[in-house]
Amino acid sequence: MVHVDPVAVVVGGLALMLLAAKxxxxxxxxxxxxxxxxxxxxxxxxxxxxxxxxxxxxxxAENEPIEVIAGLGALILLFEVGLxxxxxxxxxVGLTSLLVAILGVVLPFALGWAVSAWLMPxxxxxxxxxxxxxxxxTSVGITARVLQDLGASRSPEARIILGAAVIxxxxxxxxxxxxxxxxxxxxxxxxxxxxxVARITATALVFVVGALVxxxxxxxxxxxxxxxxxxxGVLVAVSLSLCFALAWTASLIGLAPIVGAFAAGxxxxxxxxxDFVSRGERSLEELIRPISDLxxxxxxxxxxxxxDLGAFASGGSLELxxxxxxxxxxxxxxxxxxxxxxxxNRLAVGIGMIPRGEVGLIFAGxxxxxxxxxxxxxxPSTFSAVVLMVIVTTLVTxxxxxxxxxxxxxxxxxxxxx
Amino acid sequence: MVHVDPVAVVVGGLALMLLAAKxxxxxxxxxxxxxxxxxxxxxxxxxxxxxxxxxxxxxxAENEPIEVIAGLGALILLFEVGLxxxxxxxxxVGLTSLLVAILGVVLPFALGWAVSAWLMPxxxxxxxxxxxxxxxxTSVGITARVLQDLGASRSPEARIILGAAVIxxxxxxxxxxxxxxxxxxxxxxxxxxxxxVARITATALVFVVGALVxxxxxxxxxxxxxxxxxxxGVLVAVSLSLCFALAWTASLIGLAPIVGAFAAGxxxxxxxxxDFVSRGERSLEELIRPISDLxxxxxxxxxxxxxDLGAFASGGSLELxxxxxxxxxxxxxxxxxxxxxxxxNRLAVGIGMIPRGEVGLIFAGxxxxxxxxxxxxxxPSTFSAVVLMVIVTTLVTxxxxxxxxxxxxxxxxxxxxx
Numbered sequence: 001m002v003h004v005d006p007v008a009v010v011v012g013g014l015a016l017m018l019l020a021a022k023x024x025x026x027x028x029x030x031x032x033x034x035x036x037x038x039x040x041x042x043x044x045x046x047x048x049x050x051x052x053x054x055x056x057x058x059x060x061a062e063n064e065p066i067e068v069i070a071g072l073g074a075l076i077l078l079f080e081v082g083l084x085x086x087x088x089x090x091x092x093v094g095l096t097s098l099l100v101a102i103l104g105v106v107l108p109f110a111l112g113w114a115v116s117a118w119l120m121p122x123x124x125x126x127x128x129x130x131x132x133x134x135x136x137x138t139s140v141g142i143t144a145r146v147l148q149d150l151g152a153s154r155s156p157e158a159r160i161i162l163g164a165a166v167i168x169x170x171x172x173x174x175x176x177x178x179x180x181x182x183x184x185x186x187x188x189x190x191x192x193x194x195x196x197v198a199r200i201t202a203t204a205l206v207f208v209v210g211a212l213v214x215x216x217x218x219x220x221x222x223x224x225x226x227x228x229x230x231x232x233g234v235l236v237a238v239s240l241s242l243c244f245a246l247a248w249t250a251s252l253i254g255l256a257p258i259v260g261a262f263a264a265g266x267x268x269x270x271x272x273x274x275d276f277v278s279r280g281e282r283s284l285e286e287l288i289r290p291i292s293d294l295x296x297x298x299x300x301x302x303x304x305x306x307x308d309l310g311a312f313a314s315g316g317s318l319e320l321x322x323x324x325x326x327x328x329x330x331x332x333x334x335x336x337x338x339x340x341x342x343x344x345n346r347l348a349v350g351i352g353m354i355p356r357g358e359v360g361l362i363f364a365g366x367x368x369x370x371x372x373x374x375x376x377x378x379x380p381s382t383f384s385a386v387v388l389m390v391i392v393t394t395l396v397t398x399x400x401x402x403x404x405x406x407x408x409x410x411x412x413x414x415x416x417x418x
Numbered sequence: 419m420v421h422v423d424p425v426a427v428v429v430g431g432l433a434l435m436l437l438a439a440k441x442x443x444x445x446x447x448x449x450x451x452x453x454x455x456x457x458x459x460x461x462x463x464x465x466x467x468x469x470x471x472x473x474x475x476x477x478x479a480e481n482e483p484i485e486v487i488a489g490l491g492a493l494i495l496l497f498e499v500g501l502x503x504x505x506x507x508x509x510x511v512g513l514t515s516l517l518v519a520i521l522g523v524v525l526p527f528a529l530g531w532a533v534s535a536w537l538m539p540x541x542x543x544x545x546x547x548x549x550x551x552x553x554x555x556t557s558v559g560i561t562a563r564v565l566q567d568l569g570a571s572r573s574p575e576a577r578i579i580l581g582a583a584v585i586x587x588x589x590x591x592x593x594x595x596x597x598x599x600x601x602x603x604x605x606x607x608x609x610x611x612x613x614x615v616a617r618i619t620a621t622a623l624v625f626v627v628g629a630l631v632x633x634x635x636x637x638x639x640x641x642x643x644x645x646x647x648x649x650x651g652v653l654v655a656v657s658l659s660l661c662f663a664l665a666w667t668a669s670l671i672g673l674a675p676i677v678g679a680f681a682a683g684x685x686x687x688x689x690x691x692x693d694f695v696s697r698g699e700r701s702l703e704e705l706i707r708p709i710s711d712l713x714x715x716x717x718x719x720x721x722x723x724x725x726d727l728g729a730f731a732s733g734g735s736l737e738l739x740x741x742x743x744x745x746x747x748x749x750x751x752x753x754x755x756x757x758x759x760x761x762x763n764r765l766a767v768g769i770g771m772i773p774r775g776e777v778g779l780i781f782a783g784x785x786x787x788x789x790x791x792x793x794x795x796x797x798p799s800t801f802s803a804v805v806l807m808v809i810v811t812t813l814v815t816x817x818x819x820x821x822x823x824x825x826x827x828x829x830x831x832x833x834x835x836x
Contacts, residue, residue: 005787006482007489008669015662018655025649035649064424065486071425072487231443231453233711237436240712244433251426282704290705291712293651294658369423 006065013060014069014298017305020046021297037394039297040387043304061305066298073299074362075261076292079243082265083285085162087216097163099338104164104353105171108135108331115323120382126186129179130367130377134386135328137172137359138165138352139394157345157405161352164335168353176363177204177255183370183377204255208263211246215267227275235276236287239268256366303361306368307387308380321385325392329354348404355397360390424483431478432487432716435723438464439715455812457715458805461722479723484716491717492780493679494710497661500683501703503580505634515581517756522582522771523589526553526749533741538800544604547597548785548795552804553746555590555777556583556770557812575763575823579770582753586771594781595622595673601788601795622673626681629664633685645693653694654705657686674784721779724786725805726798739803743810747772766822773815778808 024042025035046057060066112132120127138161178201219242226238246260270277273284281287332353336346364386367378378386442460443453464475478484530550538545556579596619637660644656664678688695691702699705750771754764782804785796796804 005489005669005675005784007486007493008666008675010486011490011493011662011669011675012666015659015666018659018662022644022647022649022652022655022659026647029648065483068425068428068483069487069490071423072429075425075429226440229440229444230447231440233708233715234440236708236711237440237715241433241436241440244429244436248426248430248433251423251429257423257426257429282708286700287708287711290651290654290700290708293654293705294709297651297655366423 010063010065010069013057013063013066016046016057017043017060017066017298017301018294021301024301025297033398034394036300037391039300040304040307040391040394043301044307044309044387045304046301047305047307048309057305061302066302069295070299070302071257073292073295073297074258074365075243075247076288077296077299078258078262078362079240079265080285080288080292082262083268083288085266086269087212087266088269096160096339096341097167099340100160100164100335100349100353101167101171101338103338104138104332104335105136105168105175107334108328109133109175111135111327111331112324115320115327119320119323124372126179126183126372127377127382129182130363131324131382131386133172133175133179134360134363134367135324135331135356135389136168136175137356137363138168138332139355139359155405156341156343157348157352160339160341160344160349164338164349164353172359172363174201174204174208176366177201177207177259180256180366180370183372187370187372203253204259207250207253207255208259211249211260211263212267215246215263219267219269220272223272224275235273235281235284236291239264239284239288240291242268256362258362300361303365303387307384309384317381317385320382321388324385324389328356328389328393329396345404345408348401348408351397351400351404354400355394356390360386360393428481428483428487431475431481431484434464434475435461435478435484435716435719436712439719442719443715451816452812454718455809457718458722458725458809461719462725462727462805463722464719465723465725466727475723479720484720487713488717488720489675491710491713491715492676492783493661493665494706495714495717496676496680496777496780497658497683498703498706498710500680501686501706503684504687505630505684506687514578514757514759515585517758518578518582518753518767518771519585519589519756521756522556522750522753523554523586523593525752526746527551527593529553529745529749530742533738533745537738537741542790544597544601544790545795545800547600548781549742549800549804551590551593551597552778552781552785553742553749553774553807554586554593555774555781556586556750557773557777573823574759574761575766575770578757578759578762578767582756582767582771590777590781592619592622592626594784595619595625595677598674598784598788601790605788605790621671622677625668625671625673626677629667629678629681630685633664633681637685637687638690641690642693653691653699653702654709657682657702657706658709660686674780676780718779721783721805725802727802735799735803738800739806742803742807746774746807746811747814763822763826766819766826769815769818769822772818773812774808778804778811 020042021039024038024040024045026038028035028038028041047055047061049055049057109132112135113128116123116128116131181203222238222242223235226234229238243261243264246264247257248260250260250263251257268284270283270285273281277283333350335353336350339346339349364378364383368376368380368383370377438460439457442456442458442463444456446453446456446459465473465479467473467475527550530553531546534541534546534549599621640656640660641653644652647656661679661682664682665675666678668678668681669675686702688701688703691699695701751768753771754768757764757767782796782801786794786798786801788795
């Protein structure tokens, strides 16, 4: 090598990963699936491509700068998803969404724990809890995208699903914080205690609620000040500084950085940027979009790259994957019980909550990065089972949701009414 | 630390660097200087901040993922600058710009070599050549921005300066390729020979010309195919894949990755994206802008962070800095001799070519990353002198250019005429 430039290695990988993401995404779209599914599968193919025992692209899965760039992608995605909702909307979705969300978190968590305890009796309770946690969070992005594709994004079912998905994202993140905090305490030699879990849960709740309350108060003032700045790219830089600073703070108190990124997205509202937009700048969502288009596919392709298809060869992993898929789908059907409003298509709500997507993968990624007694909490074979669960739950949702909505014979009028 | 997450460390640094960039940029703009100057100075302040001997932010200067993210910023900047010109415009600027460009490369290179040989008689010829190279390339971005601020971006002087700046960017990049290639050959034990320099120069020219010729032919076809893709963010992903792939190829044959990024920007034209724009998407320049707003300031702040003010304490470095500043300014005045067209403000052309900005820093950064006999080609003290040269040439240009244009008493009419 002539240049000892770490940038060169990374850009070669990024060029390949971006192209693979677009080709995979395109194929997925052509068969009426979300693009994210194709990105994952493209990554799986790249990572498992092997010529005479040499996997040429496997090294990308272990390149630290690429891992960090993909991690920024996950932050940007959660920030972007957070931007799509406001704290006010979350408070307004009311009892139905809250009930749907709680049922959609409690049952999958319990079922995931049970499946893990059943199939991996030797593993610690932390592993069971982590697997339960990966089953909790509905993918807001995938659900919203599917409803949009079906032209049903303003239906009552859509509102309930999206509201609940937002709430159970937060609940899931709190669970992730509690579980991973408990693991860290155990790794540091502190014994497992309900007290430590309660304390960590409280810290997580205090952070999320605190970030939201302070954020709602501070964000308009921050952007009033920022709008006085004259340079180029102030809106992007200040918003992402807030996102990164909250992500860093979350991590500092033991939460996953994505908790902070999501909270930052929630507290920011279009209203805060009116000074920027009125002087001809683009809205924050439009500005974040190209950044997300660059970084987010890197995250999904990397997740695919890390999926070791060889791990499926061992029967245990496939058994785990199959069991996780079943409880992931069944668990979310409990959500339908939370719908007390008459005339709402309960089946569609249950199905709409199925896709786990990015959040489940992020949870599994956090678990893969945590070690307990020198062993990763989520090992390669468990990780692959989670990825398979994400792939299948993502794959079944679009056709199933379409079927459930058409089955109820919703007229276009009834969609527009609400 | 609860989470062993490399992403958390990086996002903390990025939040700080982005805020520092915006505050520094704002202060620079308030005193009518380009924002990039404030970003550099903000980085210098952060990197040299010290409490009782502890520099809290100095570690950011050595974080590899941040280095890679900053490196992506440099690529995106050169890609963006390349996008602002087309291959056709470069061919059209004609003899005047070419003459101005050649004079603006040859004389600063020779003077830089002479100053280096004079003040550092013990250093190898490679060091002299590298310092000469850092003086060659005019900063297209800074020049264009200053002319725009002065409302003179359509004047004949502006056209000549911008055309010449584009050409001498390419010439400078070829020189960088030749010089760093020669150093790599020497590091590998190959003796220094005019033949190896000629071969590397030829390789560099073949790459640049080849990338441009193939790119001009292939780009429209690439984007016709890409426009058939349905997913979100296709334009961003395909364009940046091309940018990253050419950067990687450039590095593979021994050139700096930025050569490829710049070539990718040059071959892409708005025309190629008409299928995307006609279906309501933003133009590529608009899409790249937020990405650049995020990544480019990281590059400049990191460059500042790496500037060791302590290095200035040694007399030699300040002497070198002063000498480099003098030859950087004088060297570019030779450009005026290339202007044969009557009625053109030759003084303004010479002054407009002064700012070195990002390209000089990128060159110095490449030199800092190259080692010869275990010693970096551009050591910390030389690097600081180059940064000081960049700061001063950037700082003197706006007032001097304003003065030279007003001195010639250009009326608003004469600006619009051309």
